[in-house]
Amino acid sequence: MLIDCDAHISTPDCFVQAKDVEFNKRYMEHYQRTGHLRTPDQQRAEAESLGVTHQLINFFGTGTGLNYHLQRDNAVNLMQIYNNSMSTLVKKSDGFFSATGWLAMQDVDASLQELDRIKTLELFGVFMDDTIPWGRASWARPIFKKCNDLKIPVYLHFTKWDHHIDNRLDFIDYNNLKEIVCSGRWSSQCKTGEIDPFLCMFYSLFESNWLEEFKDLKIIIAERGVDWVRPFSDHISSTLNMNSLALIKKHFWFTTEPEDDGFKDDVDYIGWDKVLFASDHGHDADCGGANFGKDLETIKNLNLSQEQYDCITFKNFINL
Ligand SMILES: [Zn+2]
Numbered sequence: 001m002l003i004d005c006d007a008h009i010s011t012p013d014c015f016v017q018a019k020d021v022e023f024n025k026r027y028m029e030h031y032q033r034t035g036h037l038r039t040p041d042q043q044r045a046e047a048e049s050l051g052v053t054h055q056l057i058n059f060f061g062t063g064t065g066l067n068y069h070l071q072r073d074n075a076v077n078l079m080q081i082y083n084n085s086m087s088t089l090v091k092k093s094d095g096f097f098s099a100t101g102w103l104a105m106q107d108v109d110a111s112l113q114e115l116d117r118i119k120t121l122e123l124f125g126v127f128m129d130d131t132i133p134w135g136r137a138s139w140a141r142p143i144f145k146k147c148n149d150l151k152i153p154v155y156l157h158f159t160k161w162d163h164h165i166d167n168r169l170d171f172i173d174y175n176n177l178k179e180i181v182c183s184g185r186w187s188s189q190c191k192t193g194e195i196d197p198f199l200c201m202f203y204s205l206f207e208s209n210w211l212e213e214f215k216d217l218k219i220i221i222a223e224r225g226v227d228w229v230r231p232f233s234d235h236i237s238s239t240l241n242m243n244s245l246a247l248i249k250k251h252f253w254f255t256t257e258p259e260d261d262g263f264k265d266d267v268d269y270i271g272w273d274k275v276l277f278a279s280d281h282g283h284d285a286d287c288g289g290a291n292f293g294k295d296l297e298t299i300k301n302l303n304l305s306q307e308q309y310d311c312i313t314f315k316n317f318i319n320l
Contacts, residue, residue: 001314002296004055006157006222006255008282009043011060014085015078023074026065038282040089044096047281050293055281056317057086057099058157058222059127068106068129075104079114087121098124100155105129108139115146125153130221131197135204136173148214153320156201158223177204180239186232189225189257198224199232206236211247218251218320222278225257226266249274253320256312258298272311273319 010031015024047055059066059082066078079102086099101123103111118126126147134140147154181199188198202221205211229248236244249271255278257263267275279295299312 001053002051003277003314003317004047004052004279004281005220005276005317006058006155006278006280007043007047007055008060008280009040009057009089010038010282011082011085011089014082023065023070023078030065040093040097043282044093047279050279050296052279052281054095054314054317055097056124057089057097057282058155059100059102060282061159066102068104068132070104070106072104072106076107076110079104079110080117083114083117083121083123086123090122100125100127102127103143105132105140105143108143111143112146115143115150115152118152119150125155125218125220127155127157129159130156130201130224131159133174133177133197133201133204135201135206135208135210136177141208141210144210144217145214148217151216151218153218153220155220155222158198174200184231184235186228186235188228189223189260199228202232203236206240206242206244206247211251218253220253220255220276220320222255223257223280224254225260226254226270226275227260227262229254229266230269245270253316256295256299258295258302264302264304267308272308273316275312276316277313 015027044055066075066082068075070078083101086101090097090099101114101118101121103114103126105111105128115126128134134144144154146152177200178195181203182195186199187196188202205219210217233244233248236242253274253276254270255276260266277295277299279293299309304312
């Protein structure tokens with residue numbers, strides 16, 4: 001058994017009904033330009049050729065134009081279309097694919113309603129941009145609470161900084177946050193700006209009391225590696241006077257970047273029950289999918305125990 005916990009499929013057909021014609025144009029141009037057009041059958045055949053037996057599909061990315069800048073009604077409409085399409089993909093695949101849904105966070109009420117649909121659509125979880133300091137967005141709290149209550153895992157997935165504009169959602173208080181995060185030397189993988197907006201987001205979750213309050217909240221951090229976790233966790237603990245590692249072990253999972261130096265030591269620290277094999281299949285070299293097919297070899301060459309290997313490659317996902 002080999003479970004791939006983060007992959008992407010381009011699904012232009014799912015936006016055909018969309019009201020926003022301009023959006024459709026951007027979407028198709030994006031896929032034609034990047035060569036990302038790939039059918040689910042092609043995707044599955046490529047994955048199976050590597051031994052993958054199950055693949056989780058995440059939203060393709062804000063570069064498509066589906067993001068928090070979109071006008072509210074269009075975003076809600078596209079959210080429903082996208083999530084319906086993912087549900088159809090999952091149900092047609094006889095258990096090969098699972099998928100996360102996308103939430104139009106610019107409309108809290110619609111997103112709350114959509115979380116009920118996420119359950120009936122049989123989607124695994126939800127995808128959110130990982131560069132917004134959610135813990136400081138009090139208006140987003142009901143959404144995280146509902147994910148907790150309905151036991152819907154949240155993928156906080158790598159999002160490019162250049163798609164980020166501070167004011168794209170309702171006002172978020174950044175006061176001191178960048179300074180706190182920038183006071184050390186750590187950096188998460190794929191940092192693309194002068195500051196590390198992902199670490200600002202991560203820190204903000206510990207500033208809020210959500211992690212203490214929402215006991216069943218499960219968060220998967222995708223494409224950020226794990227080498228930053230130990231030093232940054234120490235920084236959180238000392239600046240917020242808390243045991244952040246205990247909260248990390250309780251609430252967070254991380255997709256593997258096994259080629260990183262010190263990967264085994266870093267996973268020893270956070271726990272072998274916390275890492276998930278992920279190929280990023282569907283993205284090409286321009287977006288981090290260049291390792292497709294190599295990650296598994298890298299993991300095999302790490303001389304892991306059978307238990308560690310099984311945890312990474314399927315057990316941890318099954319236990320989520
Ligand atoms: Zn990904």
